[in-house]
Amino acid sequence: MNNRLNRNSEIPLYQQIEQIIKEKIVKGEWPAGTKIPSQRKLADIFRVNRSTVTAAIDELTASGLLEGKRGGGTKVTNHTWKSLSAVRPLDWTSYVRSGIHRPNSTTIQEINRQEFNEGMIRLGTGELSPELLPYRQMKEVLAGAEAEKLSLGYEEPKGNRYVREAVAEHLKRKGVNTSPDSILIVSGALQALQLIAIGLLKRKSAVLTERPSYLYSLHVFQSMEMRLFGIPVDESGLDPAFIPACKKQYGADLLYTIPSFHNPTGRQMSEDRRKELIRISKAYSLPIIEDDAYGDLWLDGPPPPPLKAFDQDGSILYVGTLSKTVSPGLRIGWVAGPEPVIERLADIKMQTDYGSSSLSQWAAAKWLAGGLYEQHLATIRKKLKIRRDAALRSLKAHCQAIATWEKPSGGFYIWVTFHKPLPLNTLFERALKKNVLINPGTLYDKEAKQSIRLSYSYASISDLEKGIRTVAELARELM
Incomplete structure (x- = not known):
């Protein structure tokens, strides 16, 4: 949605956002009953101040397209459809909730979205960097x-x-x-x-x-x-x-x-x-x-x-x-x-x-x-080893006083455990605001409230150093 904003237009940004959301409602992409993203999330999506999003939401609410409930978020309302159709709109939300496959945790959903944002330092991504792909x-x-x-x-x-x-x-x-x-x-x-x-x-x-x-x-x-x-x-x-x-x-x-x-x-x-x-x-x-x-x-x-x-x-x-x-x-x-x-x-x-x-x-x-696979593996092992050692050096430089970890002998991951308890969700959110994406340990064990999974396979060596330094600074603040 962000790509549709024209920041050089004479039309105010809040009105452009209002029109984008309205179109999603009218076209049925956001049917009645849909819970729309939070104002904070929309501000991140559109890359605008939250007050700009608030102005757009207020206009849509006044028009009867949205309604907000305390604790329930903002949803597309049924009221506006009464003037368009005598038939009650299909409630897709109930279908979504009825599916037998459980949704991902909100943190994993956020990680999946943020991994495709340009400029994001991906410290948790479990795949090879594009630089390493053959x-x-x-x-x-x-x-x-x-x-x-x-x-x-x-x-x-x-x-x-x-x-x-x-x-x-x-x-x-x-x-x-x-x-x-x-x-x-x-x-x-x-x-x-x-x-x-x-x-x-x-x-x-x-x-x-x-x-x-x-x-x-x-x-x-x-x-x-x-x-x-x-x-x-x-x-x-x-x-x-x-x-x-x-x-x-x-x-x-x-x-x-x-x-x-x-x-x-x-x-x-x-x-x-x-x-x-x-x-x-x-x-x-x-x-x-x-x-x-x-x-x-x-x-x-x-x-x-x-x-x-x-x-x-x-x-x-x-x-x-x-x-x-x-x-x-x-x-x-x-x-x-x-x-x-x-x-x-x-x-x-x-x-x-x-x-x-x-x-x-x-x-x-x-x-x-x-034989191509074995040749490729020999190259990848050398390059991954360089990245692993760089990550270990950065951890030693920035985290030695606040966390422990082990040197992995292969794979992609280092399990970093902080010495003191800290709110991982807050660490995740604050790191995200600094364009650093981490994987909290609670994704892999609900009791791992002091750990994160660090991947050295994706981020560049310079980004590894920058990202680890940033996470260390934030962790110190939270501890």
Whole structure:
């Protein structure tokens, strides 16, 4: 909406804002009952003083288009429609509230919006910087499509055979022996979790995971009324010694873990801990989802083999993706597991999107099969290590007296915990006003009220230093 303001026009800004909102109402983009953004939010969107927005809202309220209620915000009113139609307007708000999938937290929604604002220093973004994405190599890969047989139609339910063969060879190099028949191609690791949630688990299932965990920031499982229970994490990763008690108390149905360069803590599960986790999960018939999104992004040395490499009974569903290593826009990931499970998930995938993009699958296969992927990883590891070390230097320079953290040996993240309590929501808001975007720890654990997840993969080195300095200054004020 901000792009529609003409700051050189003779028409006052508040009247332009009034007209923009009025058009959204008249066109049905904001139907009756819609709660519009707060005045503070609208001021941010339009980049004007709040008084300018207030003037526009007052005019729209006087015209009967809006009404405000204490504690309920400002909504589009039904009154104005009475003169336009004898039929009561459709109440889309009730439909929105009735959807079975829970909305993101307001903080995550705000993060998703702000990540696309120019000039924002993104200290929480879990993806590679545009500077690190392989544009030239991708262009060469796609250019080669003209000389080879390329399908632009639908693929078979499990995904293109060529790409599944390439994934199987890739996994073999990681110590995971599986056949293309036991692999499903998905549109990123997140879709794998969605398919598992609706295809393998019943409502109100109990899911164990690390605490903190990326899974708490999603509502994939919660929307199916499933219950998440956290297992403590130490320097060696998730502690499987807690599983028997959790199994007894909650009747755990599944365990989700990120053993290599955990999101959000950056920790790495030791090999002994991995073997112990396999042993205990087998003893208690507890299936495991292993999310290995970051396993290829080691910086100081390769991690231990994936859990799936120790799996002799088919009790682990292994999830991988190219989103963190090659391109988030490619939207290609995979699940490896027992054939009956893969066939079940493939059937559900066909019902939901009829298969991942054939063009993306072809490109993914070329990356994995031609040696290009390993070459790219070698380059990315070097550049990520430089960024990680720069972030650690900035933390030492600005946060040593107020926080603690650990040096991650791979992945994207540093888990920063402040010495004293501070209002994370306020820190988030104040940092945002200074064009610095952070991820509060409470997104990953409601009790992590003194932590933030810092990502060194996206912001430039100069922005990392500036952003960390800014957050440190704000944290000192709040503590």
